[in-house]
Structure formats: C-alpha cells, structure tokens
Amino acid sequence: MAAVQDTVEQVRSIDVDQYKYGFETNIESEKAPKGLSEEVIRFISAKKEEPEWMLQWRLDAYARWLTMQEPEWARVSYPQIDFQDLYYYSQPKKFKAPKSLDEVDPEILKTYEKLGIPLREQVILAGVEIPEGERPKIAVDAVFDSVSVATTFKEELKAAGVIFMPISEALREHPDLVKQYLGSVVPATDNYYATLNQAVFSDGSFVYIPPGVRCPMELSTYFRINEKNTGQFERTLIIADKGSYVSYLEGCTAPMRDENQLHAAVVELVALDDAEIKYSTVQNWYPGDAEGKGGIYNFVTKRGDCRGKNSKISWTQVETGSAITWKYPSCVLRGEGSSGEFYSIAISNGRQQVDSGTKMIHLGKNTTSRIISKGISAGKSNNTYRGLVSAHRKAAGARNFTNCDSLLIGDLCGAHTVPYIEAKNPTAQFEHEATTSKISEDMLFYCMQRGLSQEDAVALVVNGFVRDVLQQLPMEFAVEAQKLISISLEGSVG
Amino acid sequence: MAPLLEIKDLHAEIAGGRKIINGMNLTINPGEVHAIMGPNGAGKSTLSYVLSGKPGYEITGGEVIFRGVNLLDLSPDERAAQGLFLCFQYPLEIPGVSNMAFLHTAVNSQRKKRGEVELTSPELVRKVRELGKTLGIDADMLKRPVNVGFSGGEKKRNETLQMMLLEPYFCVLDEADSGLDIDALKVVSNGVNALRSPERSMLVITHYQRLLDYIVPDVVHVFNAGRIVHTGGKELALELEATGYAQYQSEAA
Ligand SMILES: Nc1ncnc2c1ncn2[C@@H]1O[C@H](COP(=O)(O)OP(=O)(O)O)[C@@H](O)[C@H]1O
Numbered sequence A: 001m002a003a004v005q006d007t008v009e010q011v012r013s014i015d016v017d018q019y020k021y022g023f024e025t026n027i028e029s030e031k032a033p034k035g036l037s038e039e040v041i042r043f044i045s046a047k048k049e050e051p052e053w054m055l056q057w058r059l060d061a062y063a064r065w066l067t068m069q070e071p072e073w074a075r076v077s078y079p080q081i082d083f084q085d086l087y088y089y090s091q092p093k094k095f096k097a098p099k100s101l102d103e104v105d106p107e108i109l110k111t112y113e114k115l116g117i118p119l120r121e122q123v124i125l126a127g128v129e130i131p132e133g134e135r136p137k138i139a140v141d142a143v144f145d146s147v148s149v150a151t152t153f154k155e156e157l158k159a160a161g162v163i164f165m166p167i168s169e170a171l172r173e174h175p176d177l178v179k180q181y182l183g184s185v186v187p188a189t190d191n192y193y194a195t196l197n198q199a200v201f202s203d204g205s206f207v208y209i210p211p212g213v214r215c216p217m218e219l220s221t222y223f224r225i226n227e228k229n230t231g232q233f234e235r236t237l238i239i240a241d242k243g244s245y246v247s248y249l250e251g252c253t254a255p256m257r258d259e260n261q262l263h264a265a266v267v268e269l270v271a272l273d274d275a276e277i278k279y280s281t282v283q284n285w286y287p288g289d290a291e292g293k294g295g296i297y298n299f300v301t302k303r304g305d306c307r308g309k310n311s312k313i314s315w316t317q318v319e320t321g322s323a324i325t326w327k328y329p330s331c332v333l334r335g336e337g338s339s340g341e342f343y344s345i346a347i348s349n350g351r352q353q354v355d356s357g358t359k360m361i362h363l364g365k366n367t368t369s370r371i372i373s374k375g376i377s378a379g380k381s382n383n384t385y386r387g388l389v390s391a392h393r394k395a396a397g398a399r400n401f402t403n404c405d406s407l408l409i410g411d412l413c414g415a416h417t418v419p420y421i422e423a424k425n426p427t428a429q430f431e432h433e434a435t436t437s438k439i440s441e442d443m444l445f446y447c448m449q450r451g452l453s454q455e456d457a458v459a460l461v462v463n464g465f466v467r468d469v470l471q472q473l474p475m476e477f478a479v480e481a482q483k484l485i486s487i488s489l490e491g492s493v494g
Numbered sequence B: 001m002a003p004l005l006e007i008k009d010l011h012a013e014i015a016g017g018r019k020i021i022n023g024m025n026l027t028i029n030p031g032e033v034h035a036i037m038g039p040n041g042a043g044k045s046t047l048s049y050v051l052s053g054k055p056g057y058e059i060t061g062g063e064v065i066f067r068g069v070n071l072l073d074l075s076p077d078e079r080a081a082q083g084l085f086l087c088f089q090y091p092l093e094i095p096g097v098s099n100m101a102f103l104h105t106a107v108n109s110q111r112k113k114r115g116e117v118e119l120t121s122p123e124l125v126r127k128v129r130e131l132g133k134t135l136g137i138d139a140d141m142l143k144r145p146v147n148v149g150f151s152g153g154e155k156k157r158n159e160t161l162q163m164m165l166l167e168p169y170f171c172v173l174d175e176a177d178s179g180l181d182i183d184a185l186k187v188v189s190n191g192v193n194a195l196r197s198p199e200r201s202m203l204v205i206t207h208y209q210r211l212l213d214y215i216v217p218d219v220v221h222v223f224n225a226g227r228i229v230h231t232g233g234k235e236l237a238l239e240l241e242a243t244g245y246a247q248y249q250s251e252a253a
C-alpha cells in the first residue's frame, strides 16, 4: 500500500499547502453591529434602502427562525455555532454602488484579478487557454462579503432584454418581478438556514430572461468572503420565462482563517413553460487546514421549480472546498413533462465533511429526472450522498435514474450513500445504481508501468471516475474544474 | 556487446512475508528472446513485478542492471521510460478513460521523461490506427474505456498494442497466452514477433509450451522456487512438455 499511503499523506497536507485563494484583502469595511437582532435586520434593510414589505418579510423570517432548531440529521459534526458572535453585514467602507468598473475600488479589482476572475469585459475566467475571438463571453456579478461590487456586460444583456443585476438593485428597479418570485421556491418555513438567510441576506444576483430569449452569454456570480467573523448570506433568484434559456455559473473562495466562517445561501430558480436553466457551481471555499482548523461552514439551500410545462432545470456542481458542506440542490417537477438533472462531483479530504445530494420531487405527469453523483473521499474526510426521489399521487409516468458512485483514497476516509425513494403513483419508474470502490494500488501500478508518474496516475483514474459529470459543465468551467481536481490531488508522488 | 539486462543474485520477498525470489541470476543480450518456464507458484509473476517495480515487494539482495543503470533504484514509471514493458497477465480496467487518451498520456509521459518531443494528437492517432489494424483493433475499441468490458482476447491485443506503440527495449510477457483462443494467440504472437529486432529483447513467462510454438525463444530456462534451475535451447520446452517439472523440483531445494 506504499503508493496509496503516500497519496494519502500528500492529500492530507494539501488543504494547507495548496489552497491558492487564501489571501486576505486589506480594505476598510463597514459592519453592522455584531450579533443578530431585529435592529441588525433593520440596519441591513435600511442600508439597502429596501421597501417596507421587504423589511417585513425579513422580520417575519427572523421571528420564525427564533422558534426553529438547527437540523441534526446530516452526517456532519461541528461545535455549536454562536449566532451572536457573527457579523451579519459587511461592506467595503468607501462603498457606493459603482456605475462602471472605473468606480470600483482598485484593491477589490486586484482581488478578483488574483482569483483569476478579471472583471474586465471581453475576458473570461483566467487560466483557460482559448484563442481570442473564440472565447465565449461571460458576464460576471462579483459579490464581495455582503455586497455586489461589479456586474459586467450590463449593456449587452440589456439589449437582449436580460436583467442581470444585484438583487438589491433589482428590488429598486424591478420590484414587481422580485416580489412575485422571491421566496416562492424556498419559503420562510423551509429550513433553519434558509429562514436565517431570509432574515439577514445581504446581496446576490437577480436574473430574468424574457420569453423566447436565449441568453446571449453565460452569466456568472463570483462570491468572495473577505471579512473576519462575517457570515455570508447571499440570495440568488433566477427566472427563465416561457421558452427562454440561460446558463449560469457560480464560483466561490475565501481567505484562510483559523476560525470557521458561516455561509448560508439560498438560490431559487423558476423555469416557466419550455424554459431551461442550467446552473453550474464550482465550490472552492477554504476547507480548513489538515487538522480541521478553520474553513467555511457551507449550509446552502438551492432549489429549482420547474413550474411550466416541459421546463428543465439542471444542476451541476463540483465541490472541493468548505470544512462542512450541507447542500442538496433540488428540483420540484411541477409542470407536465418537465425534467430535472443533478450532476455532482464532491471531493473531500483532510477533515472535510460533506453531506450533499439532491431531491427530485415529481409532482406533474411524465416528469423525468436524472441524478449522477460522484463522491471522492481522501484523508480523514467523510463524504455522504443523501438523495430523495419522490413521486406524488398525480405524477403518472414519472421516471428517475440515479447513479451514485463513491471512490475512496486511503483507509481513513468514509463514503456513505443514503437514498430515500417514495413512489405514491404506481406508474412511476425509479432506477438506482450505486457503487463504492477504492483507488487500487494495482490500477496505479498499471498506469505507472506505462510511464505515468504516480501523481498523473491518480489524476487519470480520478478524472475517469468523474468524467460523466465533467462533460456536463460548460467547457471553460470543465477545464477549471479539472485543474481543481488535479490540484486537490497534487503532490501525491512519494 | 554489453548485455541488455543482468540479474545478479537477486533475492526478494513479499513485504513482511515470504521469500519468493531466491538467488536468481540471468543475463540477456540485445535481440535475445528468453523463455522462463516453471510450475505454478514458482515465483514467475513475482519476478516480473520485482523487475517492473510493483510496490509490496522487498529486495533483500542482489542487483539488476538494465541498459547500464541500476534498475532497482528507479520508480516504476522511470523503469518504463528506460524501456521496460510488462505485458500483464490480467490487464487492469480504467473506467472513464478512453483507450486513445490513455495511450497518448503513456507515450508522452515516457517521451517527456526521456527529454524527447511529445507526439501531437494527430500523429498519435495515425500511429495507433496503423498498429491497431495489424492487431484487429478497431476505432470503437480505441474509444472505449481502457480494458473495461474487453474480452480476454481483446485485453491481450490491447496490451500488445501498447507494447508496439511504446517501443520498449525489453518486454516481459507474463502468461501472454492465458485466456486466448488459437486465433487470438496467432494475432498476439504475430504482433510480438513483429517487434523482434537486434536491439530488443524479451522475457516470455509461461507454464505451457504452446505459446513457444508461436513465439520461438533463443533460450529456455526452468524456474523453480525463485531461481533458474536449468537452462537449454528451444527444444527444452518440448522436453518439459513431455516430462513435466518434477525432475527439477529436487534441484531447487
Ligand atoms: N501478494 C502476495 N501475497 C502473498 N503471497 C503471494 C503474493 N504474491 C504471490 N504470492 C505467493 O508467492 C508465490 C509465487 O507466486 P507467483 O509469483 O504468482 O508464481 P507463478 O507466477 O510462478 O505462478 C506463490 O506461492 C504465491 O501464492
């Protein structure tokens, strides 16, 4: 087991050595008073110059949250979070909503440059070698702590009728749209963290694609937690009106800190008749060091509502970061003939704990869903897939296919699969496949005998393992994801 | 002429366990094909693993000089780049990695280690297709994941393809005929024979004589209890087929 042992050793030290996004930006910030109270919520709402109904919506959630219990069913363990010991709002001090990139604080621009997310238009995610001219355009909304600092390509999108802006701005410019859809997918009653988010969320992206419009470029939000002891609670709302299409990418990083930081986001997607939303995430929050010190607690609620006939929502995620991941991007298949997809790669190492999966709720007739989940555990990490597939009484002809594979690197990590299946309609057809395998010494030796270094052999085997999912990512993201996977397995040569 | 490979008084055991290779000596000159025959459990596969550097074995004595370097100092991938190829008795399956991509990675990993220019995709594809044709390997088999769902014959043809593409100096074939019907055996041996050249040597490991009708060796060794106990010409294989290994068991102890 020498080679595997070496891999394990290396993987163990990665999070400390390899996390390239762990720097901090020195910038003065303005914060809400520490802790959570009605006053803090009023402070946030006032900062955002929100209408009265929004404030009320937040306060309702807060009142409810006070009566709720933190969920305990996930296979994760962490010390009690002191919700009074956090800041719920932080914005760069000199912050004034920028009208153009020239107005953005150069320190912040530099931060995004360093992260490989240049906010200059015409450029895309860095590190991808695609000839000029062939580069797809990506519009970026950059969220720094609690506020959106820049959104690119606004004009071009506007010409297509696409609305892409910080949700705080959308509240002012398109209040009716926001009011109609906000909270319609993830209600205040949903779960502890979603309710907390509703009370204190600070910013996030808002997207509306008008009927029949195919969004002319990829849209992307890039989240960055910078400030200490600050929770990040963003809220994203995407509406694809009838017959429209949008592909949306989300990325995230945070500085390396010894304390844990809380991230509790909510993402709501609504697809009307014949609309399609493709939502991709590369989650690379700081995972903590090899001993499990520090790292992000990632408690996220993501749900898509296939509200219209033949609508489609597809979630693709590559999860490599966070100390704790608690995340189940789901689809409510309400419209007749609608379909939902979930493609996931979750890599855990060090002391990371991942409890992630999806829910496919079949409500309408002839709805279909597909789940492909690939979990890779290394180090002393624990990786759980938790999935629910259900068919309502009226969901005649509902079909699901689930494939759930786990790969173990070393002997000290764990992989768990927890599928729940409920079919209340006799015509529903659900298929479930699951495998657990260990990266074998023999397989690595075979590759090395053909000339591959041990590191390349591990990367090759892992990339083969996740291929079905990588293929679902937009091309430039796939390249980034592949690199990320290699980085998290880098240095495995003894 | 310097030998291509020299094994001198080699001793090896399974890590923390039994001694398997027990004072083995063997010299192979460039261009020679040697056969190693011996009963099940004699340590033939272990020898192939020790030579190629598989983890889990401990060398307790002796040395192996290959093309002027001490082979035992190198990692498995360095040994491969130095020109050692092991044709596996049971080739491994690699899900999700296409055969063509695997070949590309393998060839270029070796070239890079040797400081040679890497092959471009079109160059590689052309070469692989040409070689594939001679082995009855079609485009579909090149697209499929490495060895996944391959029949025994397909796996062995695939091993032969890798060997032909990588152009090693020294090929170790461990039970190359296991799982092959007579037609596949002919295809594989034709491939192996096509590789015979004045610079390239081979070590053909088998416990049946049948394979040696197709890949005709220059020298035949009887191997038992971890060392060579008898050496002869190609006619020794036929003798062994008739008399069995029993007469050499005592010599081994
Ligand atoms: N990994 C291993 N662990 C324990 N015993 C082994 C291992 N590999 C081989 N052996 C033993 O070593 C001896 C030699 O095996 P092997 O080299 O496979 O022989 P051959 O190829 O000549 O049949 C056998 O007794 C076998 O059982």
Ligand SMILES: [Mg+2]
Pocket: B044, B045, B046, B174, B175
């Ligand atoms: Mg054997």
